[in-house]
Amino acid sequence: MLIHEFQAKEFLRRLDVNIPEGRLAATPAEAIQAARELASPVVLKAQVLAGGRGKAGGILRADNPEEAQKLAAGLLGSHLATAQTGGQGLPVFRLLVEKAIQPKKEFYVGLCVDRKNENLAVLASSRGGIEIEQLSASCPESVKKIGFYPDEGLKLFEARRLAYFLKLEESSVRDFVHLLQKLTRFFIDHDLKLLEINPLALTADGKLTALDARMEFDDCSLPRHPELAALRDESQENELEREARKYGLNYIKMDGQIGCLVNGAGLAMATMDIVKHFGGRPANFLDIGGGVTEEAVSRAFEILLSDDQVISALINIFGGIVRCDLVARGVVKAAHSRSLKKPVVVRLEGTNVAEGRKILEDSGLPFTFALDFERAARLAVELSGVRI
Amino acid sequence: MLIHEFQAKEFLRRLDVNIPEGRLAATPAEAIQAARELASPVVLKAQVLAGGRGKAGGILRADNPEEAQKLAAGLLGSHLATAQTGGQGLPVFRLLVEKAIQPKKEFYVGLCVDRKNENLAVLASSRGGIEIEQLSASCPESVKKIGFYPDEGLKLFEARRLAYFLKLEESSVRDFVHLLQKLTRFFIDHDLKLLEINPLALTADGKLTALDARMEFDDCSLPRHPELAALRDESQENELEREARKYGLNYIKMDGQIGCLVNGAGLAMATMDIVKHFGGRPANFLDIGGGVTEEAVSRAFEILLSDDQVISALINIFGGIVRCDLVARGVVKAAHSRSLKKPVVVRLEGTNVAEGRKILEDSGLPFTFALDFERAARLAVELSGVRI
């Protein structure tokens, strides 16, 4: 679960990490008020759950309150599309209005789970403000990484090593080490997956200040951090995806014409892949999961059909724990309620396959049956209007 | 550093561990007042820094306030000699007056540093109230030990395993696991070396209650726990030992006639041993340490001489970091101030040995010089009146 910059900075503030003075603004009036209170040039930062805001015009400087109001009016209520959001972008409901800061130097500091080495890693670079992936690719010698284990935490000497790598002055070494200790402690105690301060600024008065902050929590750990769950901002999720999540479904909207309903993440990916293999374009990833109910299947199919881009649908079920009859009943229910008109190819396999097929056949709805995975995919692609 | 039972129980109370209701009493009047407030039979527990209080008469039951007052008058101001204190015993300045509790069952729970396995260990036994060493010797199958590492802490399954070993009922298993988690967390966070709850009582209402508690902190770690240093009770230390500690000296009073002043712990032990080897009895262990000052040497020798049991003294210095001349000056100063009459055998070796010897010789005091370790020891033993 990603949280907003302003939420992440609130955590930093509680850790006594320096952050720019700022106010949250949901209206242009609040923005002008904030700019007046801050009494200096300000930066307006669109609060959307995606990186790349700067280049996308989501971070703007205002030299006076009136300019702040004007710029806020343009941002608030708009959708911001960055390199990470996909075409439609994310809605901007709030701005973080901050005192503009002139850094002497900018650094990158990040903490993450290192899957390959099976530990945690802290990364630092003296070239702040750039995405770490870009930096690692273009200028790997400017990035230093140190691995550590959650039970041990980051050692002082490891933090010091990074400070010297960044060529900090001796007076800042201690501050930096202290900062890293606080961040790693927070990371471990709150089950984060990612924590980035980019840029971390060294200001004229010699202070280390977090100009931006990004935090992602481990969804699996949220049950043991009930205070964190409240930070979720559903406005930043695709409406269909949000609806699907309520029913325990894994649904990701894509830009194709063939809607896919599958059980199991791997089979769902493979179903998308085979659609593409035959020249079609999948409209979504949808894994109904193992513990699914008839109601959830019904909602899943409705969601799939409610996507106007969908021309044909492909239902691919390999029943194991999931029973084919349960899926069939859910599908029929949704098809009736949406007065199904689109062609639907069905491939059922495994537990209770005969019952499932019978339910679909008896429904009187226009399902097309396929005997195996390949034939099902070809049919769905053809029905979407692609000639194979 | 050991702390008193009442101090340890205060820590337990803050951890929400059940302890009997109680009051601290420094006078018989406070004891009667406490017994009245507790409104039930009480137990009076002498607060001395040693185990074995029960057998030594330091834990008494009073059925009414008047009896409490009478028993308190007998205990307060007395010295309590237990199996662990040595002959003279320790002064009783405070009593813990507690509501008497009738346990259904009593357990032993202890946490300690396991030197051999180089980790921490938790020990539990269903035979509470007995010293663990005794229990391990007489009934080893009644004790279960689980090792764990400070960075990892005790796992839930390990705590559960102990709970089942103690044959706790299911309702108490959870309480016990919770208790162990709190104790191990406290142990690690506060750098303890030993934490014992003995007995841990299961009361009629099904609660686990700590009837006694013993905590020892790691002296080396006290600089990072400034709040703990204030818990030291100097009244429980031997006066000479306390005085020595002030000067950074390691002094342990023993019951012999030959006072020993040595640099280095190993050489100091060896000096005691060789005294015994030749039939003498060492009056003390005394290591003046490596960073000693002239002033501290002087105090060390005064402390040694102020022991009335001392008949002769043996100074054994192998100068390395410690300079023989510095030791000689300190010794001469003390000898003058105490108008030395006892025979003193001196063996000097190493750094600045000539200067040291000259200072002693020029002092006009009755030092006897020995050229090596063995001759020095023999002489000191003979001068103590033992015929070799």
Next chain:
Amino acid sequence: MSILIDSQSRILVQGLTGKEATFHAGKMLEYGTRLVAGVTPGKGGQRHLGLPVYNTVEEAVKSEEPDVSIIFVPPLVGAEAIMEAAEAGLKLIVCITEGIPVLDMLRVKSWLKRYQASLIGPNTPGLISPGQSKVGIMPGHIHRPGPVGIISRSGTLTYEAVQQLTAVGLGQSTAIGIGGDPITGLKFAELLELFRNDSQTEAVVLIGEIGGSAEEEAADYLKTSSYPKPVLAYIAGITAPAGKRLGHAGAIIEGGQGSAGEKIERLKAAGVKIIDNPARIGLITAEVLSVKN
């Protein structure tokens, strides 16, 4: 032969009395798996599905001498269950539980090193040596004993692959789901090494997916190990968008790393036969094996 489990394997079920465990333990018993005991704290002394239940793994090990444990417990105590099994001396631990926090799994991996225990999972369907032992939740009836080893990050996609293989007359030596989480136990490389020495196995099919680097590590292993058996691979997620988690917690392209294309290139360069149509896993494997024989 087969790897990791066979008809002699004695299986312990952690969390046996739970609903999911009860269902799947029943299926395993039907399949002929030698379940010997269950563990549920607080239910020690009871019997469930005819099996003795213990409070702790230690007690179960002492009395029933299992050598494999399969874990069905809630996600927040999953790490504890794995650690308990390793500490009690079990050398193979299969964790079905989905949703164990990732920091917990890092702790588990450190812990396992101390005990030389092998973990399969978490978030795995388990593993099966057809005709001998099924330690997992996969439908047993689609499997047949035979020459193909399967290592997969997926569940239902593996069933699909197995069914295709069985349909073309190729049985399986052992089919293993390594789990869909970011941090898992044994991965492709370690399991390839086991299949290498298994006389029953004539070819190995890898079913990978986007995210992480397990496939790349397998490629590195194969490149330097003069692997004596044909290896085939299907990698799911060629159509996956970056930065989106596709069902499995581990199936995500992060920071430009872990795309299907990259994995396919690496495996191809290591001499692996790439299957680009997931409906032809059976057919292509049959081709490769018939060429070989």
Next chain:
Amino acid sequence: MSILIDSQSRILVQGLTGKEATFHAGKMLEYGTRLVAGVTPGKGGQRHLGLPVYNTVEEAVKSEEPDVSIIFVPPLVGAEAIMEAAEAGLKLIVCITEGIPVLDMLRVKSWLKRYQASLIGPNTPGLISPGQSKVGIMPGHIHRPGPVGIISRSGTLTYEAVQQLTAVGLGQSTAIGIGGDPITGLKFAELLELFRNDSQTEAVVLIGEIGGSAEEEAADYLKTSSYPKPVLAYIAGITAPAGKRLGHAGAIIEGGQGSAGEKIERLKAAGVKIIDNPARIGLITAEVLSVKN
């Protein structure tokens, strides 16, 4: 030969610019020890005693290629210093610092396992291979090269033993203080194993004391290892009262464990020649060696 250090050993001094380190580094240089660099955070780039100073051990290792580190830092950062040295690749670490908290040392011991680094100390005078290299704070002049290996938990008592040996004409191959703390690095058994394979060493003298079980472990090792060289031992503290800490943090008889008598019995049973008069360590060793030759 000698063990652990010789004339080629390149020594790093952690905490070089401190007062105690400056004094003892000077003495080591006088002795001919090859000190190559120092580390003091924040003083990188300076020179001290003619040696280059670095901010981190990593940098010092990169530039000066030391293979041994000797540590003089305050006790609360002692554990960090040891970990830093191990992580930077040093294979022998000698920690002079006294007063490191015991939980810190438990963490250090776990850490060292990961790096295959050997630790001497903490709270040790260090070690010396006479005539070759002195990595410690012992007075160098009392030592002579020769056939006796010494392993001791003590400081000045070791100097006493060395002087006695030198006085009877017996030099030392290597003399090692293992440190007086409850938790230390290499102990008697591991060092006996090193002396076993050292051609210069003809006999080994152990100087033990009350507390812990290092002497008992040495006895167990000797009992099962058909040790090819005579081993002698003096155990200090036969007169020590139980429950009292005698100077060294580790010198205490706790819970009836760790008495000198018990240690002596165990060593005797393992074939060790017990020296019961600490003034005769030199004489008895000479007797044993003359009988042997």
